[in-house]
Amino acid sequence: MSYLKFDKSLMINLEQSLPKEILRTNKSGAYHCTTIVDCNTRKQHGLLVIPIPELDSDNHVLLSSLDETVIQHGAPFNLGLHKYQGNCYSPNGHKYIREFTCESVPQTIYRVGGVVLTKEKVFISHENRILIKYTLVDAHSETTLQFRPFLAFRNANALCVENQNIDQSYELAENGISYSLYPGYPRLYMQFSKPVTFTFGPYWNKGIEYIKDQERGYEYKEDLYVPGYFELPIKKGESIIFSAGIGEIKPRSLNALYAREIKNRTFRSSFFNSLKNSAQQFYIKRGKDNYLLAGYPWFKVRARDTFIALPGCTLAIGDKEMFEKIMATAEKAIRHFMKTGEKDTTIQEIDEPDIILWCIWALQQYAKEISLTECSEKYGKLIDEMIDYIMKGHHPNLFLHENGLLYSNGKDQIISWMNSTLYGRPLIPRSGYLVEFNALWYNALKFVASLPVNSEKTGRIEKLEALAEKSGMSFKDMFLNDCGYLFDYVDGNFADWSVRPNMLFALSTEFSPLDKTQRKTALDVVTRELLTPKGIRTLSPKSHGYNPTYAGSQEERDKAYHQGSTRPWLMGAYADAYLKVFGLSGVSFLERMLIGFEEEMSNNCIGTISELFDGNPPFMGRGAISFAPNVGEILRILNLLKKYNHL
Structure with a gap:
């Protein structure tokens, strides 16, 4: 039985099937995305969506969809599905679907009278080409297939x-x-x-509607150009392959190309394998450089998301080589920024003040998974340079104060991952001493001091240890409050009492400025007020401004983005903190918490995890359909629990 399988009763019920999406990528920026009934519900959906650097930095939809029609005895049965005004769906091809599975590749089984037809889709790795394989499993009379391409040629x-x-x-x-x-x-x-016959018969298919865009308050109606139709006969047992790409291909090579691509697939036969497949979809190769995309369908490469997601999306699935390739590209960008102050053209937000701290955290995960010695040999110099860059005050918005803590100005600009804005200004003006910045800073100082590359530099180690001790003492004085948890940020005489998840990084890192009792007390608050089956809330329901539902207009969604909605990626820090406090006895609890994420393999975009979830039941998935930090951190938890279970 397939791990990801949907039967006829679900497929023909559009209320159940339309919210479920499928994503395939080529690991070079292009993708195919639609719903499991092949009805596009977002403007970013399409059969072939590719980057066109000559035009801009965005993706572009070339081929929106392909309507298939089965013809027997002169009677046409159209398998397509589009939404039009008045909640009208046409041509209602979903009523012929008998089953959809997605273990190796997405496969749809149609039954039209005595005809049984399967459709399978494969995106070719590192090539802007999608293949669709049609197999006539059964037919009692002559059968013809007809195909109508819906062309867009527009920005996604x-x-x-x-x-x-x-x-x-x-x-x-x-x-x-x-x-x-x-x-x-x-x-x-x-x-x-x-061989196929093409009949030129152009027309505009007008008024197609995208319900996801309509829900989000965007323009949602589109006209698509249909140039005509292809037609060819097909015999029982025969397979034909349709190719859509930006280069011509030899038709006789399509079967071999399809078979070769299938061999390289990670079968989505389990929770882990589904996430592994999803993690690999974020890999992006451009020339000699390798990146990690933040998410689909609209995110690009972002520095913070890269470093948060990287250990889980590579090391946790046994891909040390890809970690090193992506880090090599990121290292060039960081060194260039530290030397010149210039931003990277591909890796966005590399100038934000916490990026270096997250980079060191990611390298620390490499040391834990591979070895401290190898990390020191490969990345020790880079880590030293990043620490010195901060200590010497070279960053334009990260200042080391006499108390050993880091200070940043975030009143007028976004400086942390809580980056929602309204009218160009931060909705949550986190400024001054931020709790996660300084937790990561203390951890970084202790980690650098532990590297073998510094073992013979006595003066260097003493300086780092002294600064870490000062930072740790100041951290407790600055952030610990009388209620047992940590202030989110402190600026002058103002301390933010909101219960937010950023305190987790003081509880979860390898080196914490807090003792075990202090960590347990704060963790209890997080568990009680922020933990949900889909991750960690961005704000406690008891805190002022709690807004758990990420829905409505852009402004309404912005106001909920970090005011109560839930983030799965924060479960990584929560799991680290929980195991540091409870050890082996905490494993079973965390395994139970992961059940909520395994459920997501069949929801929203199947086989992956959405960007965020509402903070209240039923914890609906929202935002981007697939988000790298979420996938990476859940994979890292699975890897961590596996090690604990083998102790």
């Missing part, structure tokens, strides 16, 4: 309307055609593994 964050600027001319390709609707776009080659 925009919408298309009928216009006279398109280029309707097409060029013949072997077993297909190619199109480029607008200047600057590459040609889209649509080809089949066997």
Whole structure:
């Protein structure tokens, strides 16, 4: 039985099937994303969505969808599905679906009378090409397949309307055609593994609606260009492959290409394997550089998300090589920033004050998973340079004060992961001494002092240890309050009493400025007020401004983004803290907490974890459909628990 399987009763019920999405990527920035019934519900959905650097830094939808029609005895049965005004769905192809599975590749099984047809999709690694394999499993009479491509050729964050600027001319390709609707776009080659007839009959399919965009208060209606249709016969037992890519391909090579790509798949046959598959989808290779995308479908490469997600998305699935490749690219960007103050063109937000601290944390995870010695040999110099960069006050917004603590100005600009804004200003103006900045700083000082590369530098170690001791004492004086938990930030005479998850990093890091009793007391507050089945709330329900539901207009969602909504990635710090306090006795509790995330393998975007969840039941998944820090940290927890279970 497939781990991810959906039967007829669910597939034909659009209330149940439309919220479930499927994502495939090529590990170079391109992707295919839609719902499990192949009805696009977001403007970012599409069969072939690719980056076009010549145009901009965004993704672009070339081929929005492909409507298949089964023809027998002259009667057409259209398998497509689109939403139009008045909650009208057409052509209602979902009623023919008998089953959808997604263990190796997404497979849909259709039954139309005596016809049983399967459809499987594969995205080719590091190539802007998707293959769709159709197999006629059963048929009692002659069968013809017809295909209508819906072309967009637009930015993935925009919408298309009928216009006279398109280029309707097409060029013949072997077993297909190619199109480029607008200047600057590459040609889209649509080809089949066997000869096909193309009938030119252009029209605009008008008024397609995207319900997810409508829910979020965005423009949601689109017109798509349909140039005509392809038609070919298919025999019982025969398979044909459709290819959509930006380069022409030899049709005779499609079967071998499809088979080769299938071999490289991680079967989503378990919770771990589903997350492993999802983690690998965030890998991005551009030339010689390797990156970790923050999430799909609209996130780009972001520095903080990279370092938070990296250990789980690589080391926790046994991919040390990919950790080192992505870190090598990030190291170049960090060194360039420290030397020149210039931002990186690909890795966003590398100039924010906590990025270096998160980078050291990620390298510390490498030391724990691989070895301290190897980490010291490979990254010791970089870590030393980053520590010195902070200690010498070279960062434009990270200041080491006499009390040993780090100070940043966040009144007028975003400086932490709590980055929601309203009218261009921070919604949560965290400024001054931030609790996670200084927890990570204390941990970094102790970690650097422990590196073998510094073992013979007596003066260096003494200086680091002395600074760490001063920082630790000041940390307790600054952040510990009379209620047993930690202030979120302190600036002058103001201390923020809000119960937020940032205190977790003082409880979870390898080196903590707090003793075990202090950590347990604060952890009890987090467990009582912030823990949910889907992660850690961004604000306690008892704190002023609690807003748990991330829904409505952009402004309404911004106001809830960090005011009570839940983040799965914070479970990584929570698990670390819990095991440090309770040891082996805490393993079973954490395993039970992970049940809520395994449920998500069949919800929202199947096989992965959404960006955030509401803070109150039923804890609905919201935001981006797949988020790297969430996937990475849950994988890191699974890896951690596995080690504890083998003690």
